[in-house]
Amino acid sequence: MAISYNIYQKEGNAANxxxxxxxxxxxxxxxxxxxxTEYxxxxxxxxxxxxxxxxxxxxxxxxxxxxxxxxxxxDTKSLEVGGTAKASVTITPADETDGAASYTSSNPQVASVNASTGVITAVAEGTASITAKVGTITSAAISVTVYAALVTVTNLRASGTTTTGTTLTWS
Structure with missing residues (x-):
């Protein structure tokens, strides 16, 4: 009978x-x-x-x-100081094997971003560009604007009222 050859395979660290x-x-x-994958x-x-x-x-x-x-x-490009937003990515192709996205901010003093989760935190007034990188490919930047946190006006007072005007003060 002629010689034939049997072909066997193991994936990764498989024993069998x-x-x-x-x-x-x-x-x-x-x-x-x-x-x-190693074979x-x-x-x-x-x-x-x-x-x-x-x-x-x-x-x-x-x-x-x-x-x-x-x-x-x-999910939102305009935030108040102390607010948060969430960045997400669409990766092409969907079955890529380069791994997860890594997020960065051009100005973390204004808007910081968690590198792995994409959660953006508004730190101070200004603008920052957020990008995501997968493998060697970096996304286009998306701009986030941070505004001052809204305050509650209290203790409104009028003083120096005349027939034609008044001075308003508050805290």
Missing amino acids: WTKLGTATAKTYTVNNLKPK TFAVTATNGLREGDKTAVVTVMTANIATTAVTIAV
Whole structure:
């Protein structure tokens, strides 16, 4: 009987081998692998009576699915000091393997942003640009404007009232 070859695979740190198939030629194409995943393959020879050991072994890392675009959105672009907003991203392609978005602020003294959650906190009056980065791709900036926190007017008083005017004071 002619020699044939059994092809085996392990994913990551798996302990057990999975037989993928048998080939009669000295070539075999493996499909349907996961991106950015380590696989170990072994090939054994068999003559129909017995099978050789898994001594021919190779380990590969499949390619990454790279991010091609990152679009950022903010639930509100105008905040008062002390207020918060939430940034979110749309990543293309949806099945990228570069990881999660990382957010940054151009002016954290005005609007800080949590790098992993995208929560923006208004710190002081002014403007700041918020961006998101996934892999090597950075989104366009989105501008956030921070206004002074609204205060409550109390102790309104009038003084120096004349026939044509008055002076108002408050705290």
